[in-house]
Amino acid sequence: MTDTPRNGDHDKLPAGGADAHALRCADCARSDSLVTDLEPTSRVPIPAEALAGFPDGVPHAKRGPRGVDRRSFLRNGLIGTAAVYSATRLDWGSMWEAALAEAAEPMQKSIVCIFLNGGNDGLNAIVPVAADQYSAYQAARSNIARITDTTTGSQASSGTQVGTTVMPGTGTTLAFANPLVSGTGNNTDTKGFDTLYGDGSGGAGSDLAVFPAADYTPANRSHFESRDYWFAGALQELQTGWLGRWLDAYGSQSNPLQAVSLDSSLSKQIRSSSAPVCAIEDLGGARFSVPGVTVADPNAEVGKLAAVAAPSAGNVSLARSRSIYGLTVDVSNRLTGLGAVQPGQGYPPNTDLSRKLQLAATLLSAGLGTRIVTIDWGSFDTHGGQVTAQDPQLAVLSRGLAAFKADLAARGIEQNVVTMVFSEFGRRIASNDSQGTDHGAGGMMLVSGSAVRGGLAGEHPGVKVDDDGDLVVKTDFRSVYQSLISEWLGGDPANVLPGGPFPGIQRYDGGTSLMK
Amino acid sequence: MSRLAYSANRRRARRAKRAAAKPRRHRLFLPPASTVDQTVDLTSMSAAMVDRLFWRAGFGPTQADRTAWTGKPVKDAVNWLLTTPAGVSGVPGTNGGKAFDPTGDDTDLVLSWVDRMVRSTNPFPERLGFFWHRHFANSRASVSPPQLLMQQNDLFRKYSDLAANPTASFKDLTHEVTINPSMLRFLTGEYNVKGAPNENYGRELMELFSLGITNAAGAANYSEDDVKQLAKAFSGWQIDDSNPDAVTSYFTPDRWYNGPKIVFGKFGNYHYDDAVDLVLAHPNHPAFLLTKLWNEFVATPPDAATLAKLVSTYTSSGLQIKPVIQQILTDPALFASLSEPNLVKPPIVYVVGTMRALGAGVTDTSATDHLDDMGQLPYFPPTVAGWEGGLSWLNTNTALARFGFAASLISNATIDDVPGETASSAYDRAYAAVGQPWLSSATQAAIRDFSNRAGSGTSKLRKERQLMLRALMLAGPDGQVM
Numbered sequence: 001m002t003d004t005p006r007n008g009d010h011d012k013l014p015a016g017g018a019d020a021h022a023l024r025c026a027d028c029a030r031s032d033s034l035v036t037d038l039e040p041t042s043r044v045p046i047p048a049e050a051l052a053g054f055p056d057g058v059p060h061a062k063r064g065p066r067g068v069d070r071r072s073f074l075r076n077g078l079i080g081t082a083a084v085y086s087a088t089r090l091d092w093g094s095m096w097e098a099a100l101a102e103a104a105e106p107m108q109k110s111i112v113c114i115f116l117n118g119g120n121d122g123l124n125a126i127v128p129v130a131a132d133q134y135s136a137y138q139a140a141r142s143n144i145a146r147i148t149d150t151t152t153g154s155q156a157s158s159g160t161q162v163g164t165t166v167m168p169g170t171g172t173t174l175a176f177a178n179p180l181v182s183g184t185g186n187n188t189d190t191k192g193f194d195t196l197y198g199d200g201s202g203g204a205g206s207d208l209a210v211f212p213a214a215d216y217t218p219a220n221r222s223h224f225e226s227r228d229y230w231f232a233g234a235l236q237e238l239q240t241g242w243l244g245r246w247l248d249a250y251g252s253q254s255n256p257l258q259a260v261s262l263d264s265s266l267s268k269q270i271r272s273s274s275a276p277v278c279a280i281e282d283l284g285g286a287r288f289s290v291p292g293v294t295v296a297d298p299n300a301e302v303g304k305l306a307a308v309a310a311p312s313a314g315n316v317s318l319a320r321s322r323s324i325y326g327l328t329v330d331v332s333n334r335l336t337g338l339g340a341v342q343p344g345q346g347y348p349p350n351t352d353l354s355r356k357l358q359l360a361a362t363l364l365s366a367g368l369g370t371r372i373v374t375i376d377w378g379s380f381d382t383h384g385g386q387v388t389a390q391d392p393q394l395a396v397l398s399r400g401l402a403a404f405k406a407d408l409a410a411r412g413i414e415q416n417v418v419t420m421v422f423s424e425f426g427r428r429i430a431s432n433d434s435q436g437t438d439h440g441a442g443g444m445m446l447v448s449g450s451a452v453r454g455g456l457a458g459e460h461p462g463v464k465v466d467d468d469g470d471l472v473v474k475t476d477f478r479s480v481y482q483s484l485i486s487e488w489l490g491g492d493p494a495n496v497l498p499g500g501p502f503p504g505i506q507r508y509d510g511g512t513s514l515m516k
Numbered sequence: 517m518s519r520l521a522y523s524a525n526r527r528r529a530r531r532a533k534r535a536a537a538k539p540r541r542h543r544l545f546l547p548p549a550s551t552v553d554q555t556v557d558l559t560s561m562s563a564a565m566v567d568r569l570f571w572r573a574g575f576g577p578t579q580a581d582r583t584a585w586t587g588k589p590v591k592d593a594v595n596w597l598l599t600t601p602a603g604v605s606g607v608p609g610t611n612g613g614k615a616f617d618p619t620g621d622d623t624d625l626v627l628s629w630v631d632r633m634v635r636s637t638n639p640f641p642e643r644l645g646f647f648w649h650r651h652f653a654n655s656r657a658s659v660s661p662p663q664l665l666m667q668q669n670d671l672f673r674k675y676s677d678l679a680a681n682p683t684a685s686f687k688d689l690t691h692e693v694t695i696n697p698s699m700l701r702f703l704t705g706e707y708n709v710k711g712a713p714n715e716n717y718g719r720e721l722m723e724l725f726s727l728g729i730t731n732a733a734g735a736a737n738y739s740e741d742d743v744k745q746l747a748k749a750f751s752g753w754q755i756d757d758s759n760p761d762a763v764t765s766y767f768t769p770d771r772w773y774n775g776p777k778i779v780f781g782k783f784g785n786y787h788y789d790d791a792v793d794l795v796l797a798h799p800n801h802p803a804f805l806l807t808k809l810w811n812e813f814v815a816t817p818p819d820a821a822t823l824a825k826l827v828s829t830y831t832s833s834g835l836q837i838k839p840v841i842q843q844i845l846t847d848p849a850l851f852a853s854l855s856e857p858n859l860v861k862p863p864i865v866y867v868v869g870t871m872r873a874l875g876a877g878v879t880d881t882s883a884t885d886h887l888d889d890m891g892q893l894p895y896f897p898p899t900v901a902g903w904e905g906g907l908s909w910l911n912t913n914t915a916l917a918r919f920g921f922a923a924s925l926i927s928n929a930t931i932d933d934v935p936g937e938t939a940s941s942a943y944d945r946a947y948a949a950v951g952q953p954w955l956s957s958a959t960q961a962a963i964r965d966f967s968n969r970a971g972s973g974t975s976k977l978r979k980e981r982q983l984m985l986r987a988l989m990l991a992g993p994d995g996q997v998m
Contacts, residue, residue: 291924292980296966305988305992314858317857317907321993324911
């Protein structure tokens with residue numbers, strides 16, 4: 001890292017050409033949002049019953065087989081592994097007892113945190129369209145600017161600049177870039193940010209709170225340091241994440257499934273001092289497969305071998321082998337069914353965000369006491385070729401968030417889940433010669449859910465270039481965390497966020513609450 | 517994080533948990549008896565009998581084994597296994613093109629042993645050596661430097677290479693193991709000093725290595741006082757690891773409890789070797805060890821007459837290893853259920869057997885990665901009692917690991933395209949390529965059915981058909997038994 005700029009200046013990057021969209025900082029390719037210096041204290045198999053026994057839509061309170069034991073789990077199949085990070089050694093059995101004890105309780109309020117990796121350019125997502133503001137915007141970034149009518153289409157493929165759709169309740173001063181908006185030519189789906197946002201009033205059907213310029217001051221343009229601040233919930237590097245400290249104060253001391261990073265290792269957001277937490281990379285990979293085979297279905301063929309006539313009595317070894325192979329096929333089929341979405345709730349196909357959101361919905365609805373899920377997604381470090389790199393991701397985010405909300409609703413738990421979206425910083429107002437933007441400040445932050453008071457929840461600073469060429473930060477991100485704790489998760493923010501209290505939420509309509 | 521590091525964590529956790537839960541039990545899976553096939557002719561082996569013998573006493577048959585031994589007496593083949601020196605052939609394995617660095621990298625430590633098994637010219641010494649590793653189970657998770665385990669591995673091979681050491685005895689082995697640096701470290705014997713006796717080794721010697729807690733009738737084989745007295749006899753040994761490549765153990769008379777001990781009611785000022793002799797002279801020792809040894813090779817426990825005969829052979833030979841092995845491997849019970857193999861392949865046997873069947877060498881960490889996922893990483897036994905084994909080898913995770921390992925090896929191999937190849941020819945070619953493993957007739961029919969259904973119109977489809985056929989033959993449910 002030492003030979004790459006840490007201050008966010010990338011002016012020396014080559015000018016954009018055909019491959020301009022590939023330009024990123026050399027040190028941004030790796031994901032540093034995960035705790036890599038911390039080893040799990042144990043890896044715990046996840047039994048099929050934990051998820052597959054509770055099909056979609058079963059009322060939460062009815063779940064909860066008690067008296068589980070390790071042998072029955074092994075007999076009935078495992079579907080994945082949780083890497084557990086715990087200050088104290090957790091016994092396998094007691095851990096699942098703790099998780100399943102939650103199943104008998106009403107579901108508690110939960111949060112899903114989606115981190116947009118790389119520094120999302122909020123200014124091209126939430127566009128100032130009031131006449132004077134727009135001309136400043138257009139002048140500062142003419143090579144990537146949106147246009148102000150609702151024209152749709154891809155700038156990259158059609159040469160047509162992407163249009164915008166005005167955000168209700170903003171007095172036609174702000175608009176969503178059309179990749180965020182539903183519609184055939186926009187995000188290509190019937191739902192998106194516009195349908196989540198509704199009329200922006202914060203009433204029923206207005207479920208998406210938008211903070212157009214959330215960050216902290218002074219800006220730190222290092223990906224790594226800035227992420228650490230956001231994850232820690234403090235403008236310093238701490239050993240624990242803000243949600244980890246919340247868990248230490250208000251979470252379980254025995255259920256690592258209370259907070260899950262959907263990744264190979266732990267997000268710094270949920271790194272704790274004492275509360276156990278875990279990372280689960282995948283639950284769906286448990287299928288028989290043969291590298292290079294794409295037409296035939298190895299899982300199905302193995303299933304046929306497992307189902308041949310039973311071996312002679314007394315040959316328990318062969319009987320066991322066939323039954324376990326058959327069970328493995330069964331479990332993978334059940335999980336595949338579990339992950340299937342209802343018609344009309346389509347997640348954007350073939351994206352990592354969809355996979356993780358479906359996994360999150362599965363975990364949250366399984367009734368295992370999961371209260372926090374972290375997702376690290378995307379590649380938003382758009383130093384070059386920004387439009388072609390960012391727009392498809394914005395469309396996926398828009399569709400994914402809407403599909404996730406519908407999925408949760410179909411599972412009967414949507415009212416208990418809010419989703420927060422953030423990135424480590426915004427980007428410069430002025431674009432560079434590579435049709436991209438460099439590291440800046442004041443990014444887009446979102447909170448979604450039917451419990452959320454939708455609408456413009458933080459001020460847009462306008463295209464007023466500050467001394468450093470950044471957006472002026474109007475919402476301290478810790479103010480949003482503070483509201484999430486006091487109004488949603490519960491507990492005293494003072495026990496979680498150092499340096500508080502922070503100014504409250506300032507909605508455009510004068511409201512000060514994040515939740516309905 | 518490396519997989520081995522996580523394994524070590526996981527195994528440490530299990531060990532800690534196990535240590536907290538006394539008494540410890542050494543569980544062996546004993547399947548119900550099944551009948552011996554009437555067709556077994558010990559004087560003229562069928563191909564199925566050759567397969568059986570080489571799976572149980574090695575890592576599966578080669579075509580050469582089948583050619584050499586079909587039609588020959590069992591005793592000749594067993595004699596070959598017990599009198600052919602340990603050795604390797606072929607190109608030494610690598611880890612990503614680099615020679616193994618077993619003292620610098622734990623993965624290489626494990627791979628180097630797997631490589632030795634894969635390339636063994638006589639598989640039996642490696643197979644029996646692994647049995648001693650399971651029996652006197654020491655883990656790298658708590659033994660450093662790794663040279664200690666390599667040295668112990670050589671010690672085990674000395675007692676499994678029966679061509680080089682035809683009169684090797686369990687008694688000599690136990691004498692050596694008792695003061696073996698790895699064992700002194702693993703079971704903390706190096707801290708066993710007069711005035712502060714450490715009972716760890718003496719207890720495990722009796723409970724796990726030689727006697728068992730109780731005899732067949734349920735009576736205790738030893739008392740807690742015997743444990744205390746044994747500890748005194750084992751005191752005084754330490755490790756000199758100042759040169760990691762030449763670690764030695766040494767005896768310091770001043771650290772030894774120099775005084776009377778009473779073991780099993782016998783009185784004397786015993787040293788470590790006297791104590792080992794006393795334990796191995798215990799009436800329950802032969803049956804304990806020989807039952808475990810028998811169960812390594814045979815799916816059903818020995819009946820009373822067979823066990824009595826084994827005990828007689830063992831004691832009359834001065835606890836020699838070769839005569840009892842010879843008796844076990846030539847017993848008709850080894851060939852029970854020939855038409856339907858009836859013992860789960862332990863992961864190490866499955867992995868090495870799969871590689872040998874495919875002619876694959878060690879070139880990367882696939883073997884260790886998958887062994888770990890299958891629950892049997894050599895040099896990392898979960899506890900001093902070794903691996904539980906038996907049916908516990910198979911669960912939905914390990915089934916995926918077993919299939920995945922073979923499937924990845926199969927996919928790495930070069931497969932010729934044969935345009936116009938019929939479904940039947942494709943089946944035959946695949947079957948030859950994977951070493952003609954045992955498959956039940958119903959399984960053969962199911963795989964042939966796949967071959968008939970599979971597309972073959974393009975070279976890609978024909979390649980897929982071969983990949984699928986080979987994986988289904990080698991890595992399906994029938995491939996897990998021997």
